[in-house]
Amino acid sequence: MQHLVRGTAAAFVAMTAACAQTPVTPVTPAKPTVVIVATGGTIAGAGATSANSATYQAAKVPVDKLIAGIPELNNVANVRGEQAFQIASESFTNEKLLQLGKRVSALLKEPGVDGVVVTHGTDTLEETSFFLNLTVHSDKPIVVVGSMRPGTAMSADGMLNLYDAVVLAASPSARGKGVLVSMNDDILSGRDAAKRINIKTGAFGSQWGALGMVVENQAYWFRAPVKRHTMKSEFDIDTLTSLPEVQIVYGSGNMSPAMYDAAAKAGAKAIIHAGTGNGSVPDYAVETLKRIRAGGVHVIRSSRIADGFVIRNSEQPDDKYDWVVAHDLNPQKAKILAALALTKTNSTAELQRMFWEY
Template sequence: MNERFFQLGTALRALAVVAWIGLGAPSVHAQVAVTKPQVVVLATGGTIAGAGAAATNSASYQAAKVPVDKLIAGVPELADVAQVRGEQVFQIASESFTNEKLVQLGKRVSQLVRDPAVNGIVITHGTDTLEETAFFLNLVIRSDKPVVVVGSMRPGTAMSADGMLNLYNAVVVAADPASRGKGVLVAMSDEIHSGRDVAKRINIKTSAFGSQWGPLGMSVEGKTFWFRLPAKRHTVNSEFDIESIETLPEVAIVYGYGNMTTELYDAALRSGAKAVVNAGTGNGSVPNYAVEKLKSVRAQGVQVIRSSRVADGFVIRNAEQPDDKYDWVVAHDLNPQKAKILAAVALTRGVSSQDLQRIFWEY
């Protein structure tokens, strides 16, 4: 009899536990589910923080007006993705970025990724120089944690503003463990691009950013989808480290065009440039009347880098000009502004022209 009562009591207790769970008792799974990744949003200004006088002002507005807390509060859905907090690093339009600001931003990102509690970083940025900042961070941040740069082409006050969704997607990418180890990323217009490859290609469309080698993936309805991986060295595999960089040397870009004046190279030298990027026509071409001037530039210890003003393709070494003979470097597939960033970072180590060419092949 006692054994039957014991069995009955055990069964009743089991039923009570089942009922308690059914009424909403927190399960172990539920407790784990509420722990969301921590994402820090570093705001630098730009159109994504801009405001216009009317909803129809999508191209004429004031950039860098909205503080980071309001940006985050404007996208309440972020709370479903991650624990998000913001920091206002700068409040500027991105054409006003300087080398000093690049270094300052890089050092703050480096501090944050070393924090075990931080899972990812989002940087809101103006679109004009967004690609340069993304590439710089891709070279100097020694971490596999996701760092995602994001902007918008329209201010939040405009009809069909793109900033809210771009910011949401950027946080989704930064919070996703699958984003680790892919280098610094750019999230724009639902696409996920490598910070190394991406470029702003048009100034009046929300689909302004693209990569000639294509996006790495897409962000759709709160999920990331990946299709390729970056092949070039970056972040944890980079030989560069923001912790050892205090200043960046001056690198000048001289734009090539028909009947160009060679005095532009002289101006670059007077500015103290340690390297000159020749944004040449076609295959990084140098006009015959400018060859001697560029040879003179190199003879003065200044690196000469042949890039191209053409949006896509790459510069072939020893084609158009005998680069080996003149001790010049080619930028390969990097556009002039990306070549400028890589040259500046590389020259913090005082590299030779041979080593600089290796760096352009590898990064």
């Protein structure tokens, strides 16, 4: 028995020694895959000289060159690009919104894709990000990114913005938080983000604050969205084929009520009143809006003020007039939600529910 024990122990020692001499290859985690869908904008722009930070041509640089210009992306993810459009974002249409949304949705359904980045001009970036937030049913990260200066300018911001966007899209911590906007180190909700200045690199913000920041390849989170989005949304990009017409009429002193009639005559199914203050409607325009609503066109009171929210039945008796309030959504975001809502219902009560929930 003692000989057997000694023999077994000797064999174990020999096996351990052999294992110690065998090099162990560390297992490298597979990098996530991120697809960059490019649509143009300033982030793909070029100026005549490096001193041109505000005067330039947008939508000139293709997506493959944007990616090649940031070799550090290879340390973050397996990145590939697609050129959806090459336009300045003020030229986005409903048709392009639908096309982009369907492509993003299809990409996120691919098992090998972990996240999508959309490069976008800043003029309508907030509208596209809100549209995607409402319609794409995926919990994988969707990050919309732009820049305020072309890549040819001194202190161009696009390179770092795009890098941060890929970091976010590759991060498991970004899953389930809805569509995100990555600008100037900030992580903003696609619902809340708004362009608040047209010159500075810190152009985007939210009255409710950023969700977090990206600093040196790391996302730091401080809050999360509470409104319905993506997986919990009742709107589905894969079933949408068109969007009804919605128009915005901007409020001011001595405004012309004829603008409402023009929008209705042009086929608008809803009019966003971008009112002063609390979405206020001047006394001389009330009868026009009541008549338009009686004719079947929805009236939605928003505000031209950047912050705050419109209070229902304050300033105007919305219940009595069968109007809707946009809550805290600015006019351009209210337009997006109204168009989607009208694909589901024509009920004022249902429209108002959607403005509370989204």
